[in-house]
Amino acid sequence: MHLTQQLRLVLQSTFAVILIAACAGATIIYAGVNESGGEFGVFGTPGTGLPGEFGVTYDFISESTVDTWVDVNQINFFRVTFLMERMCPLATGLGSTFNETYFSEYEQAINYITVTKGAYALIDPHNYMRYNDPSDQPESGSIIGDTTDPKAATTAQFQEFWTELASRFVNNPKVVFGINNEPHDMSTQLILENDQAAINGIRSTGAKQLILAPGNGFTGGHSWTQVTGANDDPSSEWLNQIRDPLNNTAIDIHEYLDEDFSGSHDTCTQPGPSNLAALTTWLQENNLKAIVSEFGGSNDPTCLQLVPQMLEYLADNDVYIGWSAWAAGPFWGTNSACCGPEVGSLEPGQVNEEGGPDGYTTLWQAVIQPVINLGDLKRSGTSSLS
Ligand SMILES: *[C@@H]1O[C@H](CO)[C@@H](O)[C@H](O)[C@H]1NC(C)=O
Numbered sequence: 227m228h229l230t231q232q233l234r235l236v237l238q239s240t241f242a243v244i245l246i247a248a249c250a251g252a253t254i255i256y257a258g259v260n261e262s263g264g265e266f267g268v269f270g271t272p273g274t275g276l277p278g279e280f281g282v283t284y285d286f287i288s289e290s291t292v293d294t295w296v297d298v299n300q301i302n303f304f305r306v307t308f309l310m311e312r313m314c315p316l317a318t319g320l321g322s323t324f325n326e327t328y329f330s331e332y333e334q335a336i337n338y339i340t341v342t343k344g345a346y347a348l349i350d351p352h353n354y355m356r357y358n359d360p361s362d363q364p365e366s367g368s369i370i371g372d373t374t375d376p377k378a379a380t381t382a383q384f385q386e387f388w389t390e391l392a393s394r395f396v397n398n399p400k401v402v403f404g405i406n407n408e409p410h411d412m413s414t415q416l417i418l419e420n421d422q423a424a425i426n427g428i429r430s431t432g433a434k435q436l437i438l439a440p441g442n443g444f445t446g447g448h449s450w451t452q453v454t455g456a457n458d459d460p461s462s463e464w465l466n467q468i469r470d471p472l473n474n475t476a477i478d479i480h481e482y483l484d485e486d487f488s489g490s491h492d493t494c495t496q497p498g499p500s501n502l503a504a505l506t507t508w509l510q511e512n513n514l515k516a517i518v519s520e521f522g523g524s525n526d527p528t529c530l531q532l533v534p535q536m537l538e539y540l541a542d543n544d545v546y547i548g549w550s551a552w553a554a555g556p557f558w559g560t561n562s563a564c565c566g567p568e569v570g571s572l573e574p575g576q577v578n579e580e581g582g583p584d585g586y587t588t589l590w591q592a593v594i595q596p597v598i599n600l601g602d603l604k605r606s607g608t609s610s611l612s
């Protein structure tokens with residue numbers, strides 16, 4: 227924790243108990259939710275969901291629920307998903323030629339969050355570091371930079387894509403650049419190369435904002451120091467070689483708390499603190515910070531205990547600077563975004579599939595909102611590590 231931040235907290239605190247909490251850590255400066263929907267509507271036959279139809283097969287945010295999140299819940303961070311095959315149509319391929327219609331729909335959502343509401347927006351190409359067939363994510367599509375696959379987009383094309391995207395947000399200090407969602411089952415060295423290409427592209431535009439770099443194994447925190455997939459090197463062996471000339475890149479971590487860390491079961495059995503311990507040490511040893519940009523849980527008692535326990539662990543360890551929960555978004559309806567069928571999504575004002583209150587009421591309001599230290603959340607300035 228920086229001295230100035232500590233001083234600010236101390237000055238704000240009236241009671242000794244708050245002083246103790248502030249000194250114990252409480253370094254979370256970005257807290258919020260995923261806004262999922264821009265990647266919807268592609269499952270099935272390759273190509274059928276492309277380009278899709280705005281407001282019908284995909285959507286980015288509901289402005290009124292973003293209002294609720296910012297005005298009522300006072301969070302400051304939204305991760306907004308989109309699909310690279312929609313931003314860069316297959317006909318022109320991955321690179322600097324965008325579908326301007328899709329881009330402007332996305333930009334409108336980002337501007338609503340950042341300019342109208344003053345919160346931070348994490349730009350999330352929801353592509354598992356793959357491009358050309360999203361019909362069966364996370365398995366389908368060619369791995370970006372895979373030189374053994376003639377259909378694969380190259381690392382250079384990925385850099386062009388990020389250069390173009392960053393150039394369009396270069397003057398928006400509230401944007402955070404997430405390089406890609408959940409790479410998996412690929413060479414960890416290639417993930418490093420793609421991450422580095424994205425960083426180089428983003429910085430070449432003069433953009434100074436925070437960047438988040440993912441690792442292998444769906445960028446899982448628990449497996450950061452382990453072999454994942456079919457004998458792929460641990461993320462820890464490569465990702466410490468990332469270089470950012472502005473030193474404003476953090477590691478992007480996903481961490482679900484169910485038995486196989488997938489977020490598909492309704493009971494939580496995997497405690498965050500012990501499963502993240504090796505990652506925490508690695509971050510400390512390498513002078514790196516991390517944001518947990520996906521986690522979730524159901525309203526089962528086990529999750530009502532383990533979700534806030536993990537968030538408190540993140541607040542107590544100053545290598546973690548933020549988190550966003552999975553997931554809100556305008557298109558979930560009564561469906562659950564994760565963690566068992568009866569949960570519903572985190573979108574305020576919805577019901578679950580049984581007609582009862584959804585995860586906004588039973589999970590977010592019950593156990594996540596109380597953990598947020600609103601005094602910590604960063605409200606102005608350019609997105610950065612501190
Ligand atoms: C661009 O996106 C819009 C909105 O989804 C779509 O109607 C249009 O067909 C797309 N164009 C191309 C070339 O994919």
Ligand SMILES: *[C@@H]1O[C@H](CO)[C@@H](O)[C@H](O)[C@H]1NC(C)=O
Nearest residue numbers: 468469470471473475512513
């Ligand atoms: C940031 O600076 C620290 C300390 O010099 C260094 O260890 C780390 O690798 C740098 N991070 C990046 C992403 O360049």
Ligand SMILES: CC(=O)N[C@H]1CO[C@H](CO)[C@@H](O)[C@@H]1O
Nearest residue numbers: 265364488489490563564565
């Ligand atoms: C738990 C959960 O739903 N995780 C999902 C995160 O995002 C993508 C879909 O957009 C899913 O593939 C993951 O399963």
